[in-house]
Amino acid sequence: MLYARIPSDRLGVLIGPEGATKRRLQESTGTRIAVDSATGDVTIDETAAADPVLALKARDVVQAMARGFSEDRAFRLLDDECYLEILDIKDFAHSKNRVAQVRARLIGTRGKTRRIIEELTGVEVSVSGHTVAMIGGAFEMAIAREAVFMLLRGSEHKTVYRFLERKRADLKVYQMGF
Numbered sequence: 001m002l003y004a005r006i007p008s009d010r011l012g013v014l015i016g017p018e019g020a021t022k023r024r025l026q027e028s029t030g031t032r033i034a035v036d037s038a039t040g041d042v043t044i045d046e047t048a049a050a051d052p053v054l055a056l057k058a059r060d061v062v063q064a065m066a067r068g069f070s071e072d073r074a075f076r077l078l079d080d081e082c083y084l085e086i087l088d089i090k091d092f093a094h095s096k097n098r099v100a101q102v103r104a105r106l107i108g109t110r111g112k113t114r115r116i117i118e119e120l121t122g123v124e125v126s127v128s129g130h131t132v133a134m135i136g137g138a139f140e141m142a143i144a145r146e147a148v149f150m151l152l153r154g155s156e157h158k159t160v161y162r163f164l165e166r167k168r169a170d171l172k173v174y175q176m177g178f
Contacts, residue, residue, distance in 0.1 A: 002044040002059045006066040011037055013065045021071050025061055028078055029054040033062075060084040064135060068128035076124070076135055083141060087132045092152040099130050105151050106132055113157060117147050120164040121171065139174050143167045 006014055015022050015035060026033055030049035035042050042062050046055030057078050064074035064084050076082045089106075093099045106127050107114050114125050123136030123144035134144055143164070150160045 002055055004042040004059050004062040006040045006042055008040055010066050013071060025058055029058040031055050031058045067131055067133035068126035073124050081137050085134045089130045103127055117144055120168055
């Protein structure tokens with residue numbers, strides 16, 4: 001059994017219209033998923049899954065939806081080359097006031113910073129509560145993670161944008177190798 005928790009305001013994303021999203025996740029992974037809508041607890045039974053890794057992927061999909069990703073973005077995690085990483089802003093900001101400031105820095109004016117990280121790395125980013133969640137491939141994730149760390153540590157936005165522009169060439173070379 002695997003467990004996850006999802007906020008009540010995100011339950012609709014996991015369950016979907018008439019249970020379609022939950023059913024699709026169960027069929028894709030071979031798991032049985034039970035959702036307690038009162039507490040937000042999600043139980044994933046992997047005993048019927050052909051591959052135990054799929055059960056872990058199902059938990060990642062649930063966690064991604066809990067962290068603010070849409071159904072389509074979360075389902076990217078079922079791809080073998082895609083990973084979920086969740087960073088806690090509280091590890092970098094030690095007061096509630098500072099957490100709000102760091103969140104604002106990560107999102108940027110009208111979402112500009114988050115959008116630039118997504119466009120230049122191909123990694124999808126969601127800032128929700130006191131966490132930053134990212135979905136992407138391992139190589140791309142390393143670059144996006146470093147950009148987020150730079151922002152969390154207080155680097156200027158232009159410094160982070162320059163870093164991402166420099167890494168863009170590395171990404172193109174990496175993607176051509178496939």
